[in-house]
Amino acid sequence: MERLTSPRTIKYIMEKYGFRFSKGLGQNFIIDENVLTRIIEGSEVTKNDMILEIGPGIGVLTDVLCENASKVVSVEIDKSLIPVLTETVGHHENLKVINSDVLKIDVKALIAEEFGDVKPKLVANLPYYVTTPIIMMFLEERIPISDLVVMIQKEVADRIVAKPSTKAYGALSVVVQYFTEPSIVTRVSRGSFMPMPNVDSTVIRLKVRDVSPVQLEDEAIFFLTIKDAFGKRRKTLLNALSSGFLKISKDQAREALEIAAINENTRGEALDINTFATLANAIYKVRN
Ligand code: SAM
Numbered sequence: 001m002e003r004l005t006s007p008r009t010i011k012y013i014m015e016k017y018g019f020r021f022s023k024g025l026g027q028n029f030i031i032d033e034n035v036l037t038r039i040i041e042g043s044e045v046t047k048n049d050m051i052l053e054i055g056p057g058i059g060v061l062t063d064v065l066c067e068n069a070s071k072v073v074s075v076e077i078d079k080s081l082i083p084v085l086t087e088t089v090g091h092h093e094n095l096k097v098i099n100s101d102v103l104k105i106d107v108k109a110l111i112a113e114e115f116g117d118v119k120p121k122l123v124a125n126l127p128y129y130v131t132t133p134i135i136m137m138f139l140e141e142r143i144p145i146s147d148l149v150v151m152i153q154k155e156v157a158d159r160i161v162a163k164p165s166t167k168a169y170g171a172l173s174v175v176v177q178y179f180t181e182p183s184i185v186t187r188v189s190r191g192s193f194m195p196m197p198n199v200d201s202t203v204i205r206l207k208v209r210d211v212s213p214v215q216l217e218d219e220a221i222f223f224l225t226i227k228d229a230f231g232k233r234r235k236t237l238l239n240a241l242s243s244g245f246l247k248i249s250k251d252q253a254r255e256a257l258e259i260a261a262i263n264e265n266t267r268g269e270a271l272d273i274n275t276f277a278t279l280a281n282a283i284y285k286v287r288n
Contacts, residue, residue: 003033004058004059004060004063004088005030005031005032005033005036005060006031007031007194009058010029010031010058010194013058013084013087013088017080017083017084018080019080019081019084021195022078024129025077025078025127025129026055026126026127026128026129026130027057027078027127027195028125028128028193028194028195028196028197029057029058029060029193029194030060030061030125030192030193031060031192031193031194032188032191032192032193035186035188035192035203036060036061036064037064038185038186038188038203039061039064039123039125039149039151039185039186039203040064040065040068042149042185042186042203042205043121043123043147043149043185043205045065045068045069045121045123046068046069047068047069047070048070049068049069049070049120049121050069050070050071050072050073050114050115050118050120050121051065051069051071051072051073051120051121051122051123052072052073052074052075052107052110052111052115052120052121052122052123052145053065053072053073053074053075053122053123053124054074054075054102054122054124054126054134055074055075055076055077055102055124055125055126055127056074056076056081056085056089056097057076057081057125058081058084058085058088059074059084059085059088059089061123061124061125062074062085062089062092062095063088063089063092065123066089066092066094066095067092069094070094071094071095071096071114071115072092072094072095072096073095073096073098073110073114073115073120074095074096074097074098075098075100075102075105075110076097076098076099076100077099077100077101077102079099082097082099085097096114098110102134103130103133103134103137107137107138107141107143108141108143108144111143111144111145119144119145119146120145120146121145121146121147121148121149122138122145122147122148122149122150123149123150124149124150124151125150125151126150126151126152128152128153128197128199131150131152131153131156132156132172135148135150135152135176135206136175139175139176139179139180139206139208140179145208146207146208147205147206147207147208148180148204148205148206148208149185149203149204149205149206150203150204150206151188151201151202151203152201152202152203152204153199153200153201153202154187154199154200154201154202155168155199156172157184157201157202157204158202159172159173160172160173160176160177160182160204160206161173161182161183161184161204163272164269164270164271164272165269165270166269169269170230170269171226171227171229171230174226174273174276175223175226176206177213177273178212178213178214178222178273179206179208179209180206180207180208180209181206181207181209182204182205182206182207183204183205183207184202184203184204184205185202185203185204185205186202186203187200187201187202188200188201188202188203189201213273214273214274214276214277215277215281216277216280216281217280217281217284217285218280218284221246221280221283221284221287222276222277222280224244224245224246225241225246225276225279225280225283226268226276227244227245228240228241228243228244228245228246228268229241229267229268229271229276230268230269231244231245232244233267233268233269234267235267236264236265236266236267237253237257237262237264237265237266237267237268237279238250238253238254238257238264238265240268241253241256241257241283246283248283248286248287252283252286252287253283255282255286256279256282256283256285256286257279257282259282259285259286260275260278260279260281260282261278262275262278262279
């Protein structure tokens with residue numbers, strides 16, 4: 001068989017297995033060899049690494065992951081791709097393919113079973129329709145992985161790495177930056193996929209933090225503070241905090257802002273993660 005990045009190979013597979021691309025499952029396969037190299041380099045995969053892959057598709061990324069890592073476990077939702085993967089990457093003895101929806105399985109149990117105490121790296125070209133839910137599931141549930149190296153829609157990547165007082169900065173930026181240290185690995189144009197999506201992509205690396213970057217009295221209050229601050233972007237902090245999920249009065253919000261030394265007319269998008277932590281701790285104080 002020709003290389004898996006070759007459109008000819010994809011056409012051969014479609015004919016042999018009667019495979020049809022599912023837009024609903026976000027199936028856009030990599031057809032650019034350089035992109036694979038950049039993902040492997042950006043994720044610094046070596047023979048010391050264990051890899052969890054989500055959505056192997058026809059196995060194009062899986063193949064290079066198996067060549068570079070010690071063990072790869074790939075979770076693919078689409079049953080019709082399982083016989084394809086047996087043909088394309090089934091010869092790798094360090095590969096296990098699991099036919100499941102990653103959002104419905106017990107990923108912690110899977111990791112314990114397949115990797116023991118070693119934290120794998122998550123490396124994936126994620127399906128667009130569930131990019132944020134998958135990333136947030138791994139972070140919020142504190143699934144033991146060391147890094148997420150994921151291909152996602154360019155705009156989502158820009159939001160994740162955004163700095164305060166920029167248009168892209170929002171709750172996603174603060175929450176992902178709280179759990180991880182994000183960096184852009186490479187930009188990927190839409191022409192690198194088959195079929196071609198109508199968005200451009202970015203490979204982003206999220207290094208999961210071992211130690212929290214801020215001191216919090218109550219993590220749940222921190223998340224609610226962020227949610228309320230960005231929930232009503234055009235409102236001042238005083239109004240946003242006193243009319244949201246925190247369920248605090250205007251007087252309590254004013255008192256908390258005073259303790260945190262934040263002007264009540266400031267907007268959420270101006271606050272960096274440290275200031276959000278100071279504010280959340282002040283809200284904790286006025287609520288207790
Ligand atoms: N890794 C391949 C590549 O780079 O060419 C395919 C990437 S494609 C963007 C996304 C893959 O994720 C598809 O194979 C799709 O069937 C699979 N997928 C979609 N939703 C999934 C889910 N919830 N759980 C596991 N796999 C999923």
